[in-house]
Amino acid sequence: MAEIARPETAAPQIQPPSEKSTTFWSRLGQLFIRQREGSILVVAILLLIYFGISSSDFITLQNLRVISQYLSATSIIAVGEVFLLICGEIDLSVGSMFALAPFIVYFVNQAGIPLWLSIIVALLASLALGAFNGFVTITFKIPSLISTLGTQFLLIGITLTISGGEPVIPPHVGSLNQIMGAGPYSELIWAILIAIFFQVVLSFTRWGMHTFATGGNLLGASEAGVNVNRIKMINFMLAATLAGLAGIMEGFRIDSFDPGAGGTTIMFNAVAGAVIGGTALMGGVGTVIGAFLGVLALSILNDGFTLLGVSAYTYDIILGLAILVAMILNLRLSAWREGRS
Amino acid sequence: MEHPQSSIVLRAEHIVKKYGPVTALSDVSIRLQKGEVLGLLGDNGAGKSTLIKILTGFLQPTEGKIFVNEQEVRLRSVTHARSLGIETVYQDLALVNEMTVYHNMFLNRELTYAPLPLLNNRKMRELARQHLDRIGVRIPSVNSTVGRLSGGQRQAIAIARAVSTDARILLLDEPLAAMGAKEGALILQLIHNLRQMGNISIIMIAHNYAQVLEVCDRVNMLQHGTITLDKKAQDTSLDELNELVMREYRLHLPQANNH
Numbered sequence: 399m400a401e402i403a404r405p406e407t408a409a410p411q412i413q414p415p416s417e418k419s420t421t422f423w424s425r426l427g428q429l430f431i432r433q434r435e436g437s438i439l440v441v442a443i444l445l446l447i448y449f450g451i452s453s454s455d456f457i458t459l460q461n462l463r464v465i466s467q468y469l470s471a472t473s474i475i476a477v478g479e480v481f482l483l484i485c486g487e488i489d490l491s492v493g494s495m496f497a498l499a500p501f502i503v504y505f506v507n508q509a510g511i512p513l514w515l516s517i518i519v520a521l522l523a524s525l526a527l528g529a530f531n532g533f534v535t536i537t538f539k540i541p542s543l544i545s546t547l548g549t550q551f552l553l554i555g556i557t558l559t560i561s562g563g564e565p566v567i568p569p570h571v572g573s574l575n576q577i578m579g580a581g582p583y584s585e586l587i588w589a590i591l592i593a594i595f596f597q598v599v600l601s602f603t604r605w606g607m608h609t610f611a612t613g614g615n616l617l618g619a620s621e622a623g624v625n626v627n628r629i630k631m632i633n634f635m636l637a638a639t640l641a642g643l644a645g646i647m648e649g650f651r652i653d654s655f656d657p658g659a660g661g662t663t664i665m666f667n668a669v670a671g672a673v674i675g676g677t678a679l680m681g682g683v684g685t686v687i688g689a690f691l692g693v694l695a696l697s698i699l700n701d702g703f704t705l706l707g708v709s710a711y712t713y714d715i716i717l718g719l720a721i722l723v724a725m726i727l728n729l730r731l732s733a734w735r736e737g738r739s
Numbered sequence: 740m741e742h743p744q745s746s747i748v749l750r751a752e753h754i755v756k757k758y759g760p761v762t763a764l765s766d767v768s769i770r771l772q773k774g775e776v777l778g779l780l781g782d783n784g785a786g787k788s789t790l791i792k793i794l795t796g797f798l799q800p801t802e803g804k805i806f807v808n809e810q811e812v813r814l815r816s817v818t819h820a821r822s823l824g825i826e827t828v829y830q831d832l833a834l835v836n837e838m839t840v841y842h843n844m845f846l847n848r849e850l851t852y853a854p855l856p857l858l859n860n861r862k863m864r865e866l867a868r869q870h871l872d873r874i875g876v877r878i879p880s881v882n883s884t885v886g887r888l889s890g891g892q893r894q895a896i897a898i899a900r901a902v903s904t905d906a907r908i909l910l911l912d913e914p915l916a917a918m919g920a921k922e923g924a925l926i927l928q929l930i931h932n933l934r935q936m937g938n939i940s941i942i943m944i945a946h947n948y949a950q951v952l953e954v955c956d957r958v959n960m961l962q963h964g965t966i967t968l969d970k971k972a973q974d975t976s977l978d979e980l981n982e983l984v985m986r987e988y989r990l991h992l993p994q995a996n997n998h
Binding site: 602603604618619623 | 833
């Protein structure tokens with residue numbers, strides 16, 4: 399209970415620190431919030447155990463590598479989506495960015511530019527296209543659900559046009575290919591490092607705080623002087639750049655740049671992973687680690703079903719249900735946070 | 740508390756605000772002395788919010804002059820007004836429910852371990868707690884998210900944030916709106932505490948005359964876009980304020996009957 403004490407009785411030293419009871423509550427709260435990550439981790443482990451028992455092929459090095467391949471590219475995309483979702487936006491075009499970026503690498507390299515520089519050019523192009531998403535969304539006040547749906551088709555069209563609809567073999571520069579996805583686990587290592595790095599950015603930098611503030615109270619954040627449009631713009635740029643990076647690495651890993659790669663499937667999987675991991679579609683709430691674990695659980699489920707010979711249709715049913723349950727849990731969680739029953 | 744004429748921190752002279760053919764403020768002059776709490780009363784639509792928005796730089800007056808510390812200024816924007824020490828707490832409070840109390844208090848003024856871009860949460864937590872203690876706001880913990888606090892606690896946090904800057908002039912837009920008696924009393928106590936400290940001057944918009952007489956040094960009544968009463972709180976009474984408003988009602992009665 400709040401208490402506004404008269405100043406004379408409110409000298410800090412004699413004020414009874416009522417911190418104890420509330421630290422308990424905030425601890426409990428933090429535990430509950432952390433539990434979102436904890437519970438999704440438990441789900442992932444239970445799935446591992448279940449599939450491990452059900453199929454002798456499941457707990458093998460090859461198969462764990464397959465899971466890591468499902469996981470890596472999608473989780474990198476999910477990181478960008480988490481930032482956007484928290485600040486109250488979404489990017490539906492990341493799957494197309496994923497397909498386009500490798501072709502930018504390819505054609506820039508074809509023009510005689512060294513591969514490393516081509517990769518940087520492609521990442522900068524992704525960044526610019528993210529800025530385009532941000533510009534359209536912010537300037538014309540179009541909901542990003544619509545504006546990035548437009549970009550999604552635009553980018554797919556560009557990719558199909560410049561590639562002629564045919565896959566190409568990526569350029570080869572030995573160690574660079576290995577680092578950029580072709581080496582065993584290189585994509586996984588990137589994915590883990592990116593998740594850790596951006597969790598730190600989200601939790602411990604002004605950028606992260608302002609991302610939460612923008613999604614939590616857009617008007618309030620701008621009244622406090624936060625440049626909410628700049629925050630949104632940066633997060634659009636981040637999401638597109640990470641999607642481009644994931645696409646390039648996936649292309650190097652499978653040693654083919656495919657215009658049909660990614661698309662809406664990888665985008666929805668990334669968003670689903672984020673939501674299952676506790677990110678609110680309404681903004682203001684979410685973690686990168688949660689999204690990583692969410693994508694992990696989906697990857698295990700996907701791979702396990704494949705091994706058991708369960709139809710992909712069943713997987714979609716499970717995925718759909720998992721998203722619905724996660725959404726309902728999120729709403730319950732935010733209702734609880736508001737302290738209104 | 741008698742203040743010499745020279746200690747007027749905010750003065751507005753003959754403010755007129757027109758929206759096309761509609762006149763929101765016809766001729767308003769007010770002054771705010773250093774360390775005083777000025778209650779601004781008035782019916783809905785009397786122009787209170789318009790006046791506050793002009794004083795906070797959100798709206799530009801059609802005519803009239805504004806002086807801050809006796810210097811004439813044209814308040815270009817909220818940021819400009821803020822740079823002159825004018826802070827406003829609006830009814831929506833501008834707090835982020837999902838964030839902790841101390842992150843809200845330091846929103847957009849976050850402390851970092853410079854040159855590292857990492858937040859210095861420990862320092863912010865400590866300073867937030869100290870500041871709340873100093874002005875006498877007690878909340879369970881600065882670590883709780885704002886969404887978990889009561890309406891009164893949130894209002895207190897919003898006021899505390901406004902005065903934690905270099906604010907010299909605080910504009911409170913209905914700080915007691917939609918608040919129960921107990922919570923309202925806490926906010927009145929907070930305003931009282933700020934007045935005791937004396938280095939901040941407050942204009943408070945309110946509906947409840949009793950609360951205003953309780954905490955304010957002076958009362959201004961705004962009716963039909965102009966100030967109709969300007970008295971020290973001790974020189975006026977609930978009866979006088981009620982009479983002033985009832986007179987207005989009676990004025991409107993015959994017209995209402997003619998329809």
